[in-house]
Amino acid sequence: MTADALDPVIHAPARLRIVVTLANLPDGDELSFPRLQEMLALTPGNLITHLRKLEEAGYVTTVKTGHGIWSRTTIALTNRGRAALEEYTAALRGLLGPAMDGSVRVGQPGE
Amino acid sequence: MYEPHSTDDTAADDEDKLSPEQAAQLIEQTSRDAKRQFGYWQSPWATLAGAAIWLAIYGTLWLSVREQHPYRGPTGWALLIIYSLIIVAAIAFRAVAGPRRATQGISGRTRRLETYLGAAMGSAYIAHLVFQGALKYLGASPAIVWGVYPAVVSPIVLVAAGGVFAAVREDVQTLWAAIAVIAVLAGSAFAGPIGVWLSCGVGGFVVLVALAAVQFRQRRQ
Numbered sequence: 001m002t003a004d005a006l007d008p009v010i011h012a013p014a015r016l017r018i019v020v021t022l023a024n025l026p027d028g029d030e031l032s033f034p035r036l037q038e039m040l041a042l043t044p045g046n047l048i049t050h051l052r053k054l055e056e057a058g059y060v061t062t063v064k065t066g067h068g069i070w071s072r073t074t075i076a077l078t079n080r081g082r083a084a085l086e087e088y089t090a091a092l093r094g095l096l097g098p099a100m101d102g103s104v105r106v107g108q109p110g111e
Numbered sequence: 112m113y114e115p116h117s118t119d120d121t122a123a124d125d126e127d128k129l130s131p132e133q134a135a136q137l138i139e140q141t142s143r144d145a146k147r148q149f150g151y152w153q154s155p156w157a158t159l160a161g162a163a164i165w166l167a168i169y170g171t172l173w174l175s176v177r178e179q180h181p182y183r184g185p186t187g188w189a190l191l192i193i194y195s196l197i198i199v200a201a202i203a204f205r206a207v208a209g210p211r212r213a214t215q216g217i218s219g220r221t222r223r224l225e226t227y228l229g230a231a232m233g234s235a236y237i238a239h240l241v242f243q244g245a246l247k248y249l250g251a252s253p254a255i256v257w258g259v260y261p262a263v264v265s266p267i268v269l270v271a272a273g274g275v276f277a278a279v280r281e282d283v284q285t286l287w288a289a290i291a292v293i294a295v296l297a298g299s300a301f302a303g304p305i306g307v308w309l310s311c312g313v314g315g316f317v318v319l320v321a322l323a324a325v326q327f328r329q330r331r332q
Contacts, residue, residue, distance in 0.1 A: 006134070013129060017141045024145035026281065028220030035216025039148060074218055089138065095131040 005095075009057045010088045014042060014050045019059060019085050022077035030063070030074035051075060059084055149213055150282065155326035157204065162319030164200040168193045169312025172262070173305070182304045184257025224279050232272035239268050258304025262311050263296050270296070288322040 054060040059081030175189030274289030295314030302310040
Protein backbone atom coordinates (compact mmCIF):
# COMPACT_ATOMS: atom_id res chain seq x y z
CA MET A 1 0.00 0.00 0.00
CA THR A 2 1.26 3.53 -0.82
CA ALA A 3 0.32 7.07 0.32
CA ASP A 4 -1.81 7.36 -2.84
CA ALA A 5 -4.29 4.99 -1.20
CA LEU A 6 -5.13 7.70 1.34
CA ASP A 7 -8.36 9.67 0.77
CA PRO A 8 -7.20 12.86 -1.04
CA VAL A 9 -10.06 14.91 0.43
CA ILE A 10 -8.75 14.31 3.95
CA HIS A 11 -5.07 13.97 3.11
CA ALA A 12 -4.31 17.72 3.21
CA PRO A 13 -3.04 19.32 6.43
CA ALA A 14 -5.84 21.86 6.94
CA ARG A 15 -8.66 19.46 6.07
CA LEU A 16 -7.18 16.70 8.19
CA ARG A 17 -7.09 19.09 11.16
CA ILE A 18 -10.70 20.20 10.51
CA VAL A 19 -11.99 16.62 10.36
CA VAL A 20 -10.00 15.48 13.41
CA THR A 21 -11.15 18.48 15.45
CA LEU A 22 -14.81 17.86 14.58
CA ALA A 23 -14.40 14.13 15.27
CA ASN A 24 -13.49 15.02 18.86
CA LEU A 25 -16.97 16.46 19.44
CA PRO A 26 -19.66 14.06 20.66
CA ASP A 27 -22.02 12.70 17.99
CA GLY A 28 -24.73 15.21 17.08
CA ASP A 29 -22.78 18.28 18.21
CA GLU A 30 -21.82 21.23 16.02
CA LEU A 31 -19.03 23.78 16.26
CA SER A 32 -19.37 27.45 15.37
CA PHE A 33 -17.29 28.82 12.50
CA PRO A 34 -15.39 31.39 14.65
CA ARG A 35 -14.44 28.75 17.27
CA LEU A 36 -13.20 26.31 14.61
CA GLN A 37 -11.28 29.09 12.92
CA GLU A 38 -9.69 30.14 16.20
CA MET A 39 -8.77 26.56 17.15
CA LEU A 40 -7.10 25.87 13.82
CA ALA A 41 -5.62 29.36 13.34
CA LEU A 42 -6.82 29.52 9.72
CA THR A 43 -7.98 32.62 7.88
CA PRO A 44 -11.75 32.78 7.18
CA GLY A 45 -11.18 32.46 3.42
CA ASN A 46 -8.94 29.43 3.79
CA LEU A 47 -11.34 27.73 6.19
CA ILE A 48 -14.34 28.39 3.92
CA THR A 49 -12.54 26.89 0.91
CA HIS A 50 -11.54 23.76 2.81
CA LEU A 51 -15.02 23.38 4.29
CA ARG A 52 -16.52 23.63 0.83
CA LYS A 53 -14.33 20.75 -0.35
CA LEU A 54 -15.30 18.65 2.65
CA GLU A 55 -18.97 19.51 2.17
CA GLU A 56 -18.83 18.54 -1.52
CA ALA A 57 -17.50 15.15 -0.43
CA GLY A 58 -20.35 14.85 2.10
CA TYR A 59 -17.94 14.78 5.06
CA VAL A 60 -19.24 17.88 6.85
CA THR A 61 -22.44 19.89 6.95
CA THR A 62 -22.57 23.64 7.47
CA VAL A 63 -25.73 25.31 8.67
CA LYS A 64 -26.28 29.06 8.61
CA THR A 65 -28.97 30.53 10.84
CA GLY A 66 -30.09 34.13 11.42
CA HIS A 67 -29.38 37.25 9.38
CA GLY A 68 -26.86 40.09 9.45
CA ILE A 69 -25.00 40.48 12.73
CA TRP A 70 -27.19 37.72 14.19
CA SER A 71 -26.10 35.16 11.62
CA ARG A 72 -24.31 32.10 12.87
CA THR A 73 -22.67 29.26 10.97
CA THR A 74 -22.17 25.87 12.55
CA ILE A 75 -20.19 22.94 11.22
CA ALA A 76 -20.63 19.26 12.02
CA LEU A 77 -18.99 16.05 10.88
CA THR A 78 -21.41 13.73 9.07
CA ASN A 79 -21.54 9.96 9.57
CA ARG A 80 -19.89 9.67 6.18
CA GLY A 81 -17.11 12.02 7.30
CA ARG A 82 -16.55 10.05 10.49
CA ALA A 83 -16.42 6.80 8.51
CA ALA A 84 -14.00 8.38 6.02
CA LEU A 85 -11.70 9.44 8.86
CA GLU A 86 -11.82 5.93 10.33
CA GLU A 87 -10.91 4.47 6.93
CA TYR A 88 -8.14 7.04 6.58
CA THR A 89 -6.63 6.22 9.98
CA ALA A 90 -6.93 2.49 9.24
CA ALA A 91 -5.07 3.03 5.95
CA LEU A 92 -2.41 5.05 7.81
CA ARG A 93 -1.96 2.24 10.30
CA GLY A 94 -1.56 -0.14 7.38
CA LEU A 95 1.14 2.10 5.89
CA LEU A 96 3.00 2.72 9.12
CA GLY A 97 2.92 -0.83 10.39
CA PRO A 98 2.00 -2.32 13.76
CA ALA A 99 4.65 -0.26 15.61
CA MET A 100 2.59 2.91 15.04
CA ASP A 101 -0.77 1.29 15.81
CA GLY A 102 -1.38 3.13 19.07
CA SER A 103 -0.54 6.62 17.86
CA VAL A 104 -3.03 6.88 14.98
CA ARG A 105 -6.31 7.05 16.78
CA VAL A 106 -9.08 9.61 16.89
CA GLY A 107 -11.65 9.45 19.63
CA GLN A 108 -14.42 11.42 21.23
CA PRO A 109 -14.08 13.24 24.58
CA GLY A 110 -13.47 10.90 27.47
CA GLU A 111 -11.99 8.11 25.40
CA MET B 112 6.04 18.15 15.44
CA TYR B 113 4.25 18.97 12.17
CA GLU B 114 3.94 22.73 11.58
CA PRO B 115 1.06 23.62 9.24
CA HIS B 116 1.71 26.62 7.00
CA SER B 117 -0.40 29.74 7.49
CA THR B 118 -0.89 30.70 3.87
CA ASP B 119 -4.32 31.66 2.58
CA ASP B 120 -3.76 29.65 -0.58
CA THR B 121 -5.75 26.43 -0.38
CA ALA B 122 -4.13 25.00 -3.50
CA ALA B 123 -0.77 25.26 -1.75
CA ASP B 124 -2.26 23.31 1.14
CA ASP B 125 -3.31 20.55 -1.24
CA GLU B 126 0.18 20.43 -2.72
CA ASP B 127 1.77 20.46 0.72
CA LYS B 128 2.32 16.70 0.68
CA LEU B 129 2.02 14.94 3.97
CA SER B 130 4.03 11.84 4.58
CA PRO B 131 2.12 9.10 6.44
CA GLU B 132 4.32 9.79 9.49
CA GLN B 133 3.48 13.51 9.37
CA ALA B 134 -0.22 12.71 8.94
CA ALA B 135 -0.14 10.40 11.98
CA GLN B 136 1.65 13.08 13.98
CA LEU B 137 -0.85 15.74 12.87
CA ILE B 138 -3.81 13.55 13.85
CA GLU B 139 -2.33 12.90 17.29
CA GLN B 140 -1.42 16.56 17.86
CA THR B 141 -4.79 17.91 16.64
CA SER B 142 -6.75 15.33 18.61
CA ARG B 143 -4.84 16.14 21.79
CA ASP B 144 -5.38 19.90 21.32
CA ALA B 145 -9.11 19.40 20.64
CA LYS B 146 -9.57 17.19 23.71
CA ARG B 147 -7.81 19.79 25.87
CA GLN B 148 -9.93 22.63 24.48
CA PHE B 149 -13.26 20.78 24.67
CA GLY B 150 -12.58 19.32 28.13
CA TYR B 151 -14.01 20.96 31.27
CA TRP B 152 -11.14 20.15 33.63
CA GLN B 153 -8.34 21.42 31.50
CA SER B 154 -5.93 21.85 34.36
CA PRO B 155 -5.06 19.45 37.19
CA TRP B 156 -4.22 22.63 39.13
CA ALA B 157 -7.94 23.52 38.98
CA THR B 158 -8.76 20.11 40.48
CA LEU B 159 -6.19 20.69 43.23
CA ALA B 160 -7.65 24.14 43.92
CA GLY B 161 -11.09 22.50 44.11
CA ALA B 162 -9.76 19.93 46.58
CA ALA B 163 -8.31 22.69 48.78
CA ILE B 164 -11.55 24.69 48.70
CA TRP B 165 -13.59 21.54 49.47
CA LEU B 166 -11.39 20.83 52.52
CA ALA B 167 -11.52 24.48 53.63
CA ILE B 168 -15.35 24.55 53.48
CA TYR B 169 -15.83 21.31 55.41
CA GLY B 170 -12.95 22.13 57.77
CA THR B 171 -14.49 25.50 58.66
CA LEU B 172 -17.89 23.92 59.31
CA TRP B 173 -16.31 21.18 61.44
CA LEU B 174 -14.39 23.76 63.49
CA SER B 175 -17.60 25.68 64.11
CA VAL B 176 -19.50 22.66 65.45
CA ARG B 177 -16.89 20.44 67.11
CA GLU B 178 -17.35 21.92 70.61
CA GLN B 179 -21.15 21.93 70.50
CA HIS B 180 -22.91 19.85 73.15
CA PRO B 181 -25.78 19.57 72.39
CA TYR B 182 -25.42 19.99 68.66
CA ARG B 183 -26.97 23.19 67.23
CA GLY B 184 -25.44 23.42 63.74
CA PRO B 185 -22.87 25.58 61.91
CA THR B 186 -22.48 29.11 63.28
CA GLY B 187 -23.12 32.36 61.40
CA TRP B 188 -19.43 33.22 60.99
CA ALA B 189 -18.73 29.76 59.54
CA LEU B 190 -21.53 30.17 56.99
CA LEU B 191 -20.19 33.61 56.04
CA ILE B 192 -16.74 32.10 55.43
CA ILE B 193 -18.03 29.19 53.35
CA TYR B 194 -20.21 31.39 51.14
CA SER B 195 -17.16 33.61 50.54
CA LEU B 196 -15.13 30.49 49.71
CA ILE B 197 -17.83 29.30 47.27
CA ILE B 198 -17.69 32.67 45.47
CA VAL B 199 -13.87 32.47 45.33
CA ALA B 200 -14.14 28.88 44.04
CA ALA B 201 -16.56 29.92 41.29
CA ILE B 202 -14.25 32.74 40.20
CA ALA B 203 -11.18 30.47 40.33
CA PHE B 204 -12.99 27.76 38.35
CA ARG B 205 -13.91 30.21 35.60
CA ALA B 206 -10.40 31.62 35.49
CA VAL B 207 -8.41 28.37 35.67
CA ALA B 208 -10.55 25.59 34.25
CA GLY B 209 -12.45 27.77 31.79
CA PRO B 210 -15.85 26.05 31.76
CA ARG B 211 -17.29 28.64 29.41
CA ARG B 212 -14.37 28.24 27.06
CA ALA B 213 -14.86 24.46 26.84
CA THR B 214 -18.42 24.79 25.56
CA GLN B 215 -17.99 28.06 23.67
CA GLY B 216 -19.18 27.73 20.09
CA ILE B 217 -20.53 24.21 20.65
CA SER B 218 -24.20 23.54 20.03
CA GLY B 219 -26.36 20.54 19.29
CA ARG B 220 -27.32 17.38 21.11
CA THR B 221 -24.94 17.62 24.09
CA ARG B 222 -25.88 21.22 24.90
CA ARG B 223 -29.60 20.44 24.68
CA LEU B 224 -29.10 17.41 26.91
CA GLU B 225 -27.16 19.55 29.41
CA THR B 226 -30.00 22.08 29.52
CA TYR B 227 -32.60 19.35 30.23
CA LEU B 228 -30.37 17.73 32.84
CA GLY B 229 -29.71 21.14 34.40
CA ALA B 230 -33.46 21.65 34.79
CA ALA B 231 -33.88 18.17 36.32
CA MET B 232 -30.92 18.57 38.70
CA GLY B 233 -32.01 22.11 39.64
CA SER B 234 -35.44 20.82 40.64
CA ALA B 235 -33.78 18.00 42.61
CA TYR B 236 -31.75 20.62 44.51
CA ILE B 237 -34.82 22.71 45.32
CA ALA B 238 -36.71 19.55 46.35
CA HIS B 239 -33.95 18.57 48.77
CA LEU B 240 -34.19 22.00 50.44
CA VAL B 241 -37.97 21.59 50.76
CA PHE B 242 -37.38 18.14 52.25
CA GLN B 243 -34.95 19.67 54.77
CA GLY B 244 -37.68 22.15 55.72
CA ALA B 245 -40.12 19.27 56.15
CA LEU B 246 -37.67 17.46 58.43
CA LYS B 247 -37.46 20.54 60.66
CA TYR B 248 -41.25 21.00 60.56
CA LEU B 249 -41.78 17.38 61.60
CA GLY B 250 -39.48 17.85 64.59
CA ALA B 251 -36.30 16.09 63.47
CA SER B 252 -33.34 16.91 65.72
CA PRO B 253 -30.77 19.66 64.83
CA ALA B 254 -28.22 16.84 64.46
CA ILE B 255 -30.18 15.70 61.40
CA VAL B 256 -31.58 18.99 60.05
CA TRP B 257 -28.40 21.08 60.50
CA GLY B 258 -25.84 18.25 60.69
CA VAL B 259 -25.95 15.01 58.74
CA TYR B 260 -28.47 16.18 56.14
CA PRO B 261 -26.70 19.35 54.89
CA ALA B 262 -23.26 17.72 55.19
CA VAL B 263 -24.23 14.67 53.13
CA VAL B 264 -27.39 15.16 51.07
CA SER B 265 -26.79 18.70 49.73
CA PRO B 266 -23.33 17.89 48.30
CA ILE B 267 -24.59 14.51 47.00
CA VAL B 268 -27.15 16.39 44.86
CA LEU B 269 -24.47 18.79 43.58
CA VAL B 270 -21.82 16.11 42.98
CA ALA B 271 -24.39 13.87 41.27
CA ALA B 272 -25.20 16.78 38.95
CA GLY B 273 -21.47 17.13 38.20
CA GLY B 274 -21.24 13.38 37.57
CA VAL B 275 -24.22 13.44 35.20
CA PHE B 276 -22.73 16.33 33.21
CA ALA B 277 -19.40 14.48 33.08
CA ALA B 278 -21.23 11.37 31.82
CA VAL B 279 -22.92 13.39 29.07
CA ARG B 280 -19.49 14.61 27.95
CA GLU B 281 -18.07 11.09 28.31
CA ASP B 282 -15.56 12.45 30.82
CA VAL B 283 -15.09 9.08 32.51
CA GLN B 284 -12.44 10.22 35.04
CA THR B 285 -14.63 12.97 36.47
CA LEU B 286 -17.61 10.62 36.51
CA TRP B 287 -15.67 8.03 38.56
CA ALA B 288 -14.40 10.77 40.88
CA ALA B 289 -18.02 11.95 41.39
CA ILE B 290 -19.11 8.39 42.21
CA ALA B 291 -16.23 8.03 44.70
CA VAL B 292 -17.10 11.35 46.39
CA ILE B 293 -20.77 10.29 46.64
CA ALA B 294 -19.70 7.01 48.27
CA VAL B 295 -17.50 8.92 50.76
CA LEU B 296 -20.35 11.33 51.56
CA ALA B 297 -22.88 8.54 52.09
CA GLY B 298 -20.48 6.58 54.31
CA SER B 299 -19.65 9.70 56.33
CA ALA B 300 -23.25 9.92 57.54
CA PHE B 301 -22.36 7.20 60.07
CA ALA B 302 -19.82 9.55 61.72
CA GLY B 303 -22.60 11.57 63.39
CA PRO B 304 -23.43 15.28 63.21
CA ILE B 305 -19.95 16.52 64.23
CA GLY B 306 -17.69 13.85 62.70
CA VAL B 307 -19.62 13.94 59.42
CA TRP B 308 -18.13 17.35 58.50
CA LEU B 309 -14.57 16.13 59.06
CA SER B 310 -15.13 12.80 57.34
CA CYS B 311 -16.76 14.38 54.26
CA GLY B 312 -14.03 17.04 54.09
CA VAL B 313 -11.07 14.68 54.32
CA GLY B 314 -12.66 11.95 52.15
CA GLY B 315 -13.65 14.34 49.36
CA PHE B 316 -10.23 16.02 49.52
CA VAL B 317 -8.45 12.67 49.08
CA VAL B 318 -10.61 11.74 46.06
CA LEU B 319 -10.00 15.11 44.37
CA VAL B 320 -6.24 14.96 45.01
CA ALA B 321 -6.22 11.45 43.49
CA LEU B 322 -8.10 12.80 40.45
CA ALA B 323 -5.53 15.61 40.13
CA ALA B 324 -2.69 13.05 40.33
CA VAL B 325 -4.26 11.03 37.47
CA GLN B 326 -4.64 14.24 35.44
CA PHE B 327 -1.01 15.23 36.08
CA ARG B 328 0.13 11.76 35.02
CA GLN B 329 -1.92 11.93 31.82
CA ARG B 330 -0.44 15.31 30.98
CA ARG B 331 3.07 13.92 31.21
CA GLN B 332 2.25 11.05 28.81
